[in-house]
Amino acid sequence: MRKYARLLIAIFVVVFGGFVARQLKVREVEAPPPTVPRTDPGAIIESTKGQVLRWSSSREDFTVYFNRQLTYEDGSTKLIGLRIVAPERGSGGRTFEVTAREGQVGQKESNFTVDGNVVLTASDGLQARTDHATYAESDGVVRTPGPASFTRGRVSGTGTGMTYDKGRDLLWLNADSHVRIGADKNGAGSADVTSGTSAFARRDKFVKFEQSVRVEQPDRVIESDDAVGYLSPDQDHIQAVELRGHSRITVAKPAVGALQSLTGRDMNLKYTADGQALEHATIVGQAEIRLAGEAGKEGRLITAPTVDITLAPDGSTPVALTARDGVVLTFPPEADAPGRRIQANTLDAKGEADKGLTRALFSGNVEYHEQGAGVDRRANSGSLDVGLKPGLSTIEDAQFKQKVRFVDGDMTAVAVTGVYDLDKGTLALSGSDPGLEVPHVVNDRVAVDGVAIDVTLSGPRVKATGKPVKSVLQPPKKDEKTGETGKMPSMLKQDQPVTVLANALDYDGEASKSIYTGEARLFQGDTSIKAAEIMLDDKNGDLSASGGDAAVTTTTMLEAANKDGKKERSRSIGTGKDFKYEDATRRLTYTGDAHMTGPQGDMDATKIELYLKPSGDELERAEAYEKLKLREQSRITIGARLTYTTADEKYLITGLPVEIADQCGRKTTGKTLTFTKATDTIVVDGSDQIRTQTKGGGKCQ
Numbered sequence: 230m231r232k233y234a235r236l237l238i239a240i241f242v243v244v245f246g247g248f249v250a251r252q253l254k255v256r257e258v259e260a261p262p263p264t265v266p267r268t269d270p271g272a273i274i275e276s277t278k279g280q281v282l283r284w285s286s287s288r289e290d291f292t293v294y295f296n297r298q299l300t301y302e303d304g305s306t307k308l309i310g311l312r313i314v315a316p317e318r319g320s321g322g323r324t325f326e327v328t329a330r331e332g333q334v335g336q337k338e339s340n341f342t343v344d345g346n347v348v349l350t351a352s353d354g355l356q357a358r359t360d361h362a363t364y365a366e367s368d369g370v371v372r373t374p375g376p377a378s379f380t381r382g383r384v385s386g387t388g389t390g391m392t393y394d395k396g397r398d399l400l401w402l403n404a405d406s407h408v409r410i411g412a413d414k415n416g417a418g419s420a421d422v423t424s425g426t427s428a429f430a431r432r433d434k435f436v437k438f439e440q441s442v443r444v445e446q447p448d449r450v451i452e453s454d455d456a457v458g459y460l461s462p463d464q465d466h467i468q469a470v471e472l473r474g475h476s477r478i479t480v481a482k483p484a485v486g487a488l489q490s491l492t493g494r495d496m497n498l499k500y501t502a503d504g505q506a507l508e509h510a511t512i513v514g515q516a517e518i519r520l521a522g523e524a525g526k527e528g529r530l531i532t533a534p535t536v537d538i539t540l541a542p543d544g545s546t547p548v549a550l551t552a553r554d555g556v557v558l559t560f561p562p563e564a565d566a567p568g569r570r571i572q573a574n575t576l577d578a579k580g581e582a583d584k585g586l587t588r589a590l591f592s593g594n595v596e597y598h599e600q601g602a603g604v605d606r607r608a609n610s611g612s613l614d615v616g617l618k619p620g621l622s623t624i625e626d627a628q629f630k631q632k633v634r635f636v637d638g639d640m641t642a643v644a645v646t647g648v649y650d651l652d653k654g655t656l657a658l659s660g661s662d663p664g665l666e667v668p669h670v671v672n673d674r675v676a677v678d679g680v681a682i683d684v685t686l687s688g689p690r691v692k693a694t695g696k697p698v699k700s701v702l703q704p705p706k707k708d709e710k711t712g713e714t715g716k717m718p719s720m721l722k723q724d725q726p727v728t729v730l731a732n733a734l735d736y737d738g739e740a741s742k743s744i745y746t747g748e749a750r751l752f753q754g755d756t757s758i759k760a761a762e763i764m765l766d767d768k769n770g771d772l773s774a775s776g777g778d779a780a781v782t783t784t785t786m787l788e789a790a791n792k793d794g795k796k797e798r799s800r801s802i803g804t805g806k807d808f809k810y811e812d813a814t815r816r817l818t819y820t821g822d823a824h825m826t827g828p829q830g831d832m833d834a835t836k837i838e839l840y841l842k843p844s845g846d847e848l849e850r851a852e853a854y855e856k857l858k859l860r861e862q863s864r865i866t867i868g869a870r871l872t873y874t875t876a877d878e879k880y881l882i883t884g885l886p887v888e889i890a891d892q893c894g895r896k897t898t899g900k901t902l903t904f905t906k907a908t909d910t911i912v913v914d915g916s917d918q919i920r921t922q923t924k925g926g927g928k929c930q
Contacts, residue, residue, distance in 0.1 A: 308331060326350045329348070347373070355380075369394065383412075408438075452478075456471065487543075488546075492518075575593055588615070597627065606637045632645075675703065694732065696747075696748075698730070700745070730748075730752075732748055757784045775806070807821055849875060855869060881902075
């Protein structure tokens with residue numbers, strides 16, 4: 230042990246001695262290093278042209294190149310004419326480079342400040358410019374408070390204040406954002422975007438705009454409070470856009486039936502694979518879609534809380550549309566068409582690329598309103614299926630279903646189903662439900678029930694079929710349009726409705742005529758008419774009927790004086806192949822095997838005429854023509870012509886000859902016969918041509 234200790238001491242003495250000897254030698258003078266011109270007296274170290282490498286975990290973080298470096302007593306460093314190069318970690322492989330007139334490095338190189346013509350360049354084409362920027366190691370964010378700009382490919386932008394998060398690869402323009410997107414190689418896709426702020430996230434592939442966003446494109450303008458656009462994998466175009474708050478899209482020169490504008494609180498937009506055309510839009514909150522009308526005409530408007538629309542490849546023609554929670558479709562009035570409005574809970578519409586929307590189904594609490602010059606029509610139903618003309622120019626047909634109620638002026642129609650043809654102005658009613666067995670149409674003149682009812686609204690003209698069709702004619706009222714008052718035939722009561730049953734009805738409101746066919750039956754109190762066909766003219770007060778293969782049968786109640794001179798109502802029954810009542814002459818005419826039974830007697834003739842007094846319920850006189858056969862007071866009179874007057878209760882019968890047979894079988898013949906009922910006297914006049922004869926017919930007890 231001592232041996233080793235002595236050896237170490239010897240070595241130390243030799244080494245130390247050599248050191249002392251060298252120190253005592255005369256030193257040679259060495260050349261001084263070159264002098265660096267001082268630019269900042271406050272710096273403790275100043276050097277020129279160099280570089281600093283920053284490493285972390287065996288990887289290069291960045292390299293700083295500079296023309297001059299100043300180091301201060303607090304450990305901070307100022308670099309003049311600097312260039313910072315930072316490779317991106319991971320698989321991205323990008324390199325970032327920052328150049329500036331000067332920069333400062335904080336203690337422990339934890340933050341940087343750069344000033345003067347600051348340029349950030351990424352190897353993928355991104356370049357940002359500003360005059361002042363800072364970088365903090367703590368969050369890895371570059372910040373610039375003043376004016377800034379950037380470019381990358383087709384995109385460029387300016388703003389006040391810019392932030393770049395290297396870790397997230399997120400670039401923000403913090404105020405006064407103005408972004409321009411250049412056209413692609415096909416000359417499409419350009420846009421000019423202004424907003425309060427904007428962000429570009431390369432890694433997450435989205436762009437974001439906030440505060441009063443306005444996007445101007447060659448053919449449209451997009452506006453909203455905030456907007457987010459999602460980029461394609463190659464970041465070359467937009468795949469989808471989210472608009473939030475006061476969202477609106479306005480198209481510059483839309484084709485007829487194409488989108489003119491979209492408005493709502495929020496919108497989600499989806500674009501075609503190439504990013505060139507809008508493919509789909511969802512609008513939430515006060516959604517409003519306006520489709521363009523013809524040149525110089527107002528467009529069609531669809532409003533609802535929520536609307537979902539699919540567009541044709543042209544990006545502007547709708548081919549499907551869904552609206553929920555209360556929808557309104559409005560067609561503005563035009564020179565040749567009234568305005569139309571449809572309101573419902575929901576709307577589902579579809580169409581074709583070359584025609585636009587062609588069919589629309591409205592469901593739930595449907596309200597239809599059509600209003601224009603001389604037109605005011607309304608309808609309610611559970612659902613409405615609408616056919617649309619190309620370009621949504623107008624409604625072609627409308628099929629109402631479920632509790633349909635259609636009102637046109639003073640006409641009201643109710644049915645299970647109603648098909649409205651707008652071009653023809655017709656309404657077809659059909660269907661049956663509990664509580665509404667058949668369609669029903671009513672106006673101030675007539676009420677009609679039938680299995681199927683077709684209405685031509687002008688007039689109106691009503692055609693009904695069914696077994697039976699029922700109509701109720703209302704007492705006459707003054708027509709507000711014409712100022713005229715209709716007429717009920719005087720043979721009927723003027724203040725009571727008339728009911729008519731038939732297999733079919735054709736009612737012409739303009740001509741004020743009703744034609745009932747097939748087992749027709751008319752009723753008013755004790756008055757009735759039964760025929761194969763009945764025609765009522767409530768403008769002139771005329772009525773006619775034909776029996777077809779059977780006879781017309783009428784039953785009327787007429788007043789007549791009894792033997793005591795007091796008036797009493799008595800029943801008259803008439804039949805004939807045809808029947809006609811003419812109000813101008815108050816004449817009832819039965820033709821073709823005519824037969825009449827009443828106070829005036831029981832008679833047959835080829836034609837029988839009854840003339841009424843102005844009251845319409847009293848007989849003034851009766852006329853019978855050809856093949857007359859009269860039965861009264863047990864007598865039978867045969868002749869060619871009869872006249873009966875109620876004023877004197879006198880029958881005048883002529884013929885060649887007239888023949889009268891009493892109950893005893895006695896016959897009297899002559900040229901004329903006059904019978905006075907009140908005195909029960911008969912005068913037979915043979916004149917000079919026919920001798921009056923009386924032949925006994927046997928004993929009469």
